[in-house]
Amino acid sequence: LVLVVDFGAQYAQLIARRVREAKVYSEIVPHTMSTEEMLAKNPRAIILSGGPSSVYEPGAPQLDAALVDGRVPVFGICYGFMAMAQALGGEVAHTGQREYGRTHVSVLEPGTLLAGLPTTLTSWMSHGDEVVAAPPGFTVNARSPRATVAAFEETDRRLAGVQWHPEVLHSEHGQRILEHFLWEIAGCRPTWTMVNIVDEQVERIRAQIGQGRAICGLSGGVDSAVAAALVQRAIGDQLTCVFVDHGLLRKGEAEQVERDFVAATGVDLHVVDAEKRFLDALAGVTDPEEKRKIIGREFIRVFEAAEAEVLGAAAEDGEKVAFLVQGTLYPDVVESGGGAGTSNIKSHHNVGGLPDDLEFELVEPLRTLFKDEVRLVGEQLGLPAEIVWRHPFPGPGLGIRIIGEVTRERLDLLREADAIAREELTKAGLDRDIWQFPVVLLADVRSVGVQGDGRTYGHPVVLRPVTSEDAMTADWARLPYDVLEQISTRITNEVAEVNRVTLDITSKPPGTIEWE
Numbered sequence: 142l143v144l145v146v147d148f149g150a151q152y153a154q155l156i157a158r159r160v161r162e163a164k165v166y167s168e169i170v171p172h173t174m175s176t177e178e179m180l181a182k183n184p185r186a187i188i189l190s191g192g193p194s195s196v197y198e199p200g201a202p203q204l205d206a207a208l209v210d211g212r213v214p215v216f217g218i219c220y221g222f223m224a225m226a227q228a229l230g231g232e233v234a235h236t237g238q239r240e241y242g243r244t245h246v247s248v249l250e251p252g253t254l255l256a257g258l259p260t261t262l263t264s265w266m267s268h269g270d271e272v273v274a275a276p277p278g279f280t281v282n283a284r285s286p287r288a289t290v291a292a293f294e295e296t297d298r299r300l301a302g303v304q305w306h307p308e309v310l311h312s313e314h315g316q317r318i319l320e321h322f323l324w325e326i327a328g329c330r331p332t333w334t335m336v337n338i339v340d341e342q343v344e345r346i347r348a349q350i351g352q353g354r355a356i357c358g359l360s361g362g363v364d365s366a367v368a369a370a371l372v373q374r375a376i377g378d379q380l381t382c383v384f385v386d387h388g389l390l391r392k393g394e395a396e397q398v399e400r401d402f403v404a405a406t407g408v409d410l411h412v413v414d415a416e417k418r419f420l421d422a423l424a425g426v427t428d429p430e431e432k433r434k435i436i437g438r439e440f441i442r443v444f445e446a447a448e449a450e451v452l453g454a455a456a457e458d459g460e461k462v463a464f465l466v467q468g469t470l471y472p473d474v475v476e477s478g479g480g481a482g483t484s485n486i487k488s489h490h491n492v493g494g495l496p497d498d499l500e501f502e503l504v505e506p507l508r509t510l511f512k513d514e515v516r517l518v519g520e521q522l523g524l525p526a527e528i529v530w531r532h533p534f535p536g537p538g539l540g541i542r543i544i545g546e547v548t549r550e551r552l553d554l555l556r557e558a559d560a561i562a563r564e565e566l567t568k569a570g571l572d573r574d575i576w577q578f579p580v581v582l583l584a585d586v587r588s589v590g591v592q593g594d595g596r597t598y599g600h601p602v603v604l605r606p607v608t609s610e611d612a613m614t615a616d617w618a619r620l621p622y623d624v625l626e627q628i629s630t631r632i633t634n635e636v637a638e639v640n641r642v643t644l645d646i647t648s649k650p651p652g653t654i655e656w657e
């Protein structure tokens with residue numbers, strides 16, 4: 142275990158991911174955690190993340206000198222580097238000179254940290270202060286235009302640090318530097334692999350559920366699919382999956398769950414065909430928030446009814462605890478301030494047909510994993526690539542990609558256009574470069590066109606391909622013109638009611654990814 146101490150910048154999650162890419166398991170802890178608590182976790186190494194740009198900033202988090210006294214190997218990054226320098230008797234000058242973005246770092250003495258790397262490294266910096274003297278006994282490995290000491294190490298006490306951000310993509314050889322620290326200086330062994338995760342989780346799930354009964358809602362997305370497949374591997378038929386087909390899915394998605402997912406996992410699947418119910422509830426509704434509310438409400442009702450049916454049987458057998466499987470990921474856990482090991486217990490009081498004293502215990506086998514790791518676990522479990530590599534898709538589905546009233550006819554239209562766009566993206570090999578590719582039907586807009594000899598009066602669709610890291614911000618994707626052309630030609634030819642294809646070139650902010 143490697144602990145990444147979060148000093149409040151947005152980089153801690155990225156560092157934790159890079160450590161895992163070096164095949165060493167990592168967890169994030171807040172900087173407010175005491176040194177004793179951190180050491181009690183028995184970490185093989187500790188990494189101090191970036192944070193404020195200056196250790197002199199009012200309210201800047203303090204580093205406890207006891208953490209860097211040599212008991213545990215420590216690596217400081219950016220703020221962590223400066224805090225380490227200060228705590229160990231080096232000198233940090235409050236220069237007020239800032240160094241932001243791309244910089245060239247000159248290697249002075251490679252030591253262990255920078256062994257085998259070029260003498261100049263393009264690196265990503267973001268700091269206000271400068272380490273002007275390394276702590277006694279440390280080797281200075283590198284400098285930069287605005288940092289007299291940009292990297293240092295003390296291999297006897299297994300301490301090292303860099304002023305730049307080796308975890309970001311723009312920093313050359315950043316991963317190797319992290320690996321040098323983890324493998325050479327700290328002596329961590331690269332043993333954390335996807336095979337281990339599956340085995341370990343299967344053990345844990347068995348221990349948690351025992352002979353109990355578990356239920357899992359499948360959405361068609363990757364998280365719930367992988368969570369379900371893991372639990373299925375652990376407890377087999379004690380798990381029942383519920384899939385609510387609300388009729389707002391994309392072409393082929395329901396079949397992928399009902400046929401391909403079942404074939405790959407052997408899971409016991411309970412399908413609820415609720416299309417009519419959802420479409421009836423949505424009839425005449427055009428307001429986006431209203432649509433979301435209706436879809437959310439109906440979904441919970443339908444799911445809970447199915448849940449009650451499945452678990453009612455368990456309760457009749459005298460079982461008091463049932464298990465609800467959820468695909469919660471590590472970023473959700475970190476952001477809600479939770480620890481990595483616990484699973485909360487929730488009581489359902491509003492489920493019709495269940496006894497009051499039946500409690501649900503959550504099973505969250507993905508709560509220590511990042512999205513890209515979840516996909517690898519999915520591959521490991523043999524899930525179909527279409528599910529494992531699926532782009533994020535909103536719960537309300539195509540219901541919020543039809544601008545105007547949602548009807549069966551309009552859904553079918555949009556499904557066809559959307560399928561073409563996805564197919565061409567896949568064919569161009571761009572699936573993994575794009576975060577999401579919504580296609581939006583402007584159902585209440587018509588425009589004039591000409592096709593063959595005739596005038597047409599059809600609907601436009603909007604292509605909304607975006608790149609993003611986490612959906613909080615996004616940019617419109619610069620898809621190659623020939624891919625766009627192919628999509629446009631095919632949609633207007635193959636989807637009779639659509640006579641115009643447009644491209645959304647708005648970033649987020651100010652636009653959101655979805656149109657409603």
Ligand code: XMP
Nearest residue numbers: 533534535536537577612649653654655656
């Ligand atoms: P926006 O449109 O706000 O979307 O930029 C950000 C991300 O969230 C997805 N999204 C949803 N996901 N239920 C979901 O599960 C929802 O109601 C919902 N609305 C938006 C959206 O697809 C994008 O990935």
